[in-house]
Each structure stands twice: as C-alpha cells, then as structure tokens.
Amino acid sequence: MSELTTDQIADEMFNLVKEYAGKKRFKASDLTKEIIAKHGDSVNKKDCKAALRVLMDSGRCVYGYAGGSFISLPGEEGAAKQ
Amino acid sequence: MADHKLRETPLLDELKKGPWPSFVSDMKKMAERKPMVNDLLGQLELSYKEKKGHWKHGGLVGVMGYGGGIIGRYSDAAKEFPACAHFHTVRVNQPSGWFYTSAALRELCDIWDRHGSGMTNMHGSTGDCVFLGTTTDELEPIFAELTEKDWDLGGSGSDVRTPSCCNGMARCEYACYDTMDACYNITMEYQDELHRPAFPYKWKFKFSGCPNDCVASIARSDLSVIGTWRDEIRIDQAAVKEYADSGMEIRANVIRKCPTSCMSYDGKEITIDNKNCNRCMHCINVMPKALRPGTDTGATILIGGKAPIIEGALLATVLVPFIKMNKDDDYQEFKDLMERIWDFWDEHGVNRERIGECIERVGLGNFLEAIEVDPLPEHVHHPRTNPYIFYEEYFEEVDDAEAQKA
C-alpha cells in the first residue's frame, strides 16, 4: 500500500468530520483512531498529529468545547465562531 | 474623566470597607476609562442583589489553529450591560517561575489595555497570566501582538495545560533539580499538545524543586515532579551547635517531630538514619543552616492528582520514586515515560476522565504493566491499601508445576 501524505490524511479527517457533522463529535484522538483503523500500519500517530495540525491551520475545521474539546466544522453548535 | 455614567453599586461598595485592598476599588478606578469594566461592576452588583450569576458559556472562542488558551464568556444580561456582553478570558503562558522584567509587564499591560478590559489576574491557579475580559473581535489582534513579542497563549480544554514550577534554583537552596529549565523544556517540547487539544481531558504538569512542593503539585497536577535526593542529608555539626547555643529546642522541635523517628541528638551532634528518612523536609526547614538535602539529587514523579470537578479530589501518588532530571540528555527519560503514559491514556481514557481516575478504574497493576513500569513498594498509597498488583510470574510458576504433574 502506498504511503499517505500528510495532506491526504488531513483531507480524510476533514471528510470524516463533514460526513458526521451534527451526528458525532470527534475528538482529535478519535480521528486518529479512525485513520489508523482504515489504513493500518501505513500510518502512525505522528503522521496523524501532523495532519491534524494541517487540518486545523487550514481553517476547514475548528475546535469546539462541550465538557471536552472536539473538532468540528466552523459554525456548528459549541464550536468556535469564525 | 469618564464619558459614560458610572454605575451605582451600593452592595459592592461594602467590600471597599475594612483593612484589605479591595478589587472593587481597583475596578472602580478602571471603570472611569473602560466602559466594559463599568458595566461589569453593574452586572456584578445585580448578581449580588439577586444572588445569581449572569455569565453563560457560549461555546468555544479561539484563535485560528489553536484549540486552547481562550475561555469564552458571554453575559445573559447584555441588554442592560452591553459593554460586557462578551467577556472572554485570555490565558497567557507565564514565564517559568513567574519572573518578569518590568519591561515585560508593561508590554503585556499595554497590549491588554489596547484590546481588552485592562484587568488581569496575576496569576490564575493554572499558573498563566490571565487577561480578564475582551470581545471576540479582539482575539486575533491580541494573539498577533502577543506572538509578535514572543509571548504565546496557554492551555485550556482537553490539552496540556500551561506547565508551572517553583522558582527553584533561581532563588532556593533546597532545589534538587532545575525546575525552571525543566518546566520551560517540557513546555516547548509539548507545544502541539498544549495548543491542539487531543486528550480525553486536561493534563497538568507541575514542577517543585523539593518536597516542600511550593506549587502544590501533588494536589494540583496530573503529573507532579518533586525534587528529592537519594543519598544522605548533609549535616553541619558546628551549625547544629550554634542553633543549640542560640536556644533552639532541638529535641522537641526537630528530633521528636521527625515523622519516621529516624533522627537522634546526643546533646552535641545530630545523627540521621537516612534509610528511614522519608525526606519530609521538616528538619531541614527548621535548621536550614545545619541540614541540607543530599547531593545525589533528582526527582520523584507522582501521578493522578486533581481537584474535585466531576469526581472527588485525588492526591497524586508515587509512580517513579527517583529519576535523574537530566538537562544534558534533554530530559529524555522523562519524555519517554510521558509518551508511554499518553499512549495508554489515548487508548483507555474516557472523555472527561482525568488520568488519576482512569488509573483507579483500570487498576494500578494494569496501568503499570501497560506503561512498562515494574511494581514497587512505593506504589502502595498508604498502609492497608491493597495496590492490587498481581505477579504474573507467580501464576506462571503454578502453571509450570501443574504442567509437570501432568
């Protein structure tokens, strides 16, 4: 299996957040677990950490807080307003 | 002079009476040039009258890319007090040991005067320098000005909270490792964990240079690093004599107060059975000229302390009895341990559960096994608690015996 780039992982994470918007609140570690579950050994936690940083810095997702921190689309309930 | 009408606050004014400095007096001074503070006083007066708070959570506000550092607050009485409709708190990562130059303080206050209420809390219980009260629009400009001057935001939410330390070697002869260096190093190492919340819940590091634990790390942090020594307390018998000559009741105030009864005094010299000393610091605190920590110094790492929020309070308990806090290898041993603990927490932590609660839930034995730390007598919290450590080798031996019988 070919290695995923950081950007590709970030895109996959974004798609997950988008797909489940309003249904599930992903913590950063949930996204990491999903990616690793899907791609197995070709990605590790460090890759996912770098991808999370790319994702958040791009502004496509923002952090939210409801008891604990989670990642969501901008403008969602409990999320940072852009 | 104020170009707005100052709020009447008869109830709050009561707090200006009495011998102590009053936050009301300070706020009133500020209210003359900051409408936000004026309305804040008005809202607080209302709260005193109604015995009811008027702040609400409005979800997260923050700066681009960061998931922590700013705590959003909105007024639910904004109609009446429009200037404090938004009242967000900004946590600014304090310098290690809270050392500032006056120039640095001016820099911070000037930024805050331009973009916020001008009120600060030096310092919050997390350790941060806390800027109290600003609006959502001002957040990015504040962040830009802070970072331009090499300041940064602290932590909030499910992340590494701003680490803090006692001023250790900078001012205190008891320090058994360089707390300020360790605190700074760990802060820089975990920038990602600090600004991008990825944990089940908050994680606090605190560093104290000796068992006096001036930052109360044992009660207030998930991971507490407390300086200690593993050789012998240094004794200067000439100084012991000076204390005696100046009238100190050495037997009553030092020897008999040693919690492990490991000291003796023959009227001339103190002897210590160091194997039984639990490094409580009592004797050293009473006779600092005569007694000093040893020279083979390092730290004890404790885990699981927390204040009551969701579950009750926990004091941290020993995880690693002695570790060299080694600057030269960049605290590698410490960081390796951290990686293993966080891997475990990622895997087994439940949302809003602190590591101390997580360990109680899964059992200390399972936790230790997962992070590859051997069970030790020091892991027993106190006499008559069962750490529930099972030695697998023991079961294996039985299995072997069964196998031989068969």
Ligand code: HEM
């Ligand atoms: C060969 C005989 C004995 C053996 C092997 C034995 C063994 C033990 C052990 C293993 C403990 C637990 C220690 C701990 O968990 O900290 C204990 C506690 C204790 N034993 Fe014995 N014991 C013996 C005889 C006695 C006798 C004859 C008495 C009283 C007349 C006694 C009174 C106690 C008491 C009061 C404790 C509790 C001490 C404390 O926790 O403060 N034992 N014993």
Ligand code: HEM
């Ligand atoms: C009606 C009579 C008694 C009652 C109601 C009673 C009750 C208790 C209770 C509630 C404890 C604390 C248990 C714990 O902390 O888990 C205790 C501990 C103890 N009792 Fe008694 N007891 C009685 C008689 C005695 C007698 C006659 C002896 C000795 C001859 C005795 C020896 C001890 C000892 C040594 C402990 C400490 C055990 C330990 O902490 O390991 N008790 N008792």
Ligand code: SF4
């Ligand atoms: S914790 Fe110990 S080393 Fe640090 S300031 Fe207090 S007494 Fe000094």
Ligand code: SF4
């Ligand atoms: S440090 Fe505490 S336990 Fe150790 S000798 Fe002094 S008083 Fe005793």
